[in-house]
Amino acid sequence: MVNLILEDSFGYLFARITSKLQKELLRAFKSNGYNDITVTHWAILRCLWQENGQTQSELADRLDKENANITRMLDAMEKNELVQRRPHENDRRSYRIFLTEKGRALKDGLISIEKDVDEECTKSLSEKEKREFKRLLKIIYEDIS
Numbered sequence: 001m002v003n004l005i006l007e008d009s010f011g012y013l014f015a016r017i018t019s020k021l022q023k024e025l026l027r028a029f030k031s032n033g034y035n036d037i038t039v040t041h042w043a044i045l046r047c048l049w050q051e052n053g054q055t056q057s058e059l060a061d062r063l064d065k066e067n068a069n070i071t072r073m074l075d076a077m078e079k080n081e082l083v084q085r086r087p088h089e090n091d092r093r094s095y096r097i098f099l100t101e102k103g104r105a106l107k108d109g110l111i112s113i114e115k116d117v118d119e120e121c122t123k124s125l126s127e128k129e130k131r132e133f134k135r136l137l138k139i140i141y142e143d144i145s
Helices: 010-031 039-050 057-064 067-079 100-104 108-123 127-144
Strands: 084-089 095-099
Touching: 010 039, 039 057, 039 067, 039 100, 039 108, 057 067, 057 095, 057 100, 067 084, 067 127, 095 100
Parallel strands: none
Antiparallel strands: 084 095
């Protein structure tokens, strides 16, 4: 017999958690004065804080997003002076994405907010359970890939 209880579905649970986490992160950004930062902007900034100068395609691959979505996000981020596109030195069709001073300056504040949200959302888990949960999520992600 097939289990029809929605709450027993991994897909449903992941989608529900993802939605709530994104809403909470966005709420925290806005309540701390980061009104122009979306969850996708934050993810792009995180990638660039880790490795500045990635191409749009590299960002799209890393974030599992369509190139067109990344283009729209980068357009908004460039308009807000968080990033700038520079022609790729070896590929005329491609651009590298670099943080501006303004984009670099957001790092400590946004990372602090993210850490607070992560801690609030996992407050019922021990440190060992948090590590195990991350490990299991990575395995599930690889299995899907």
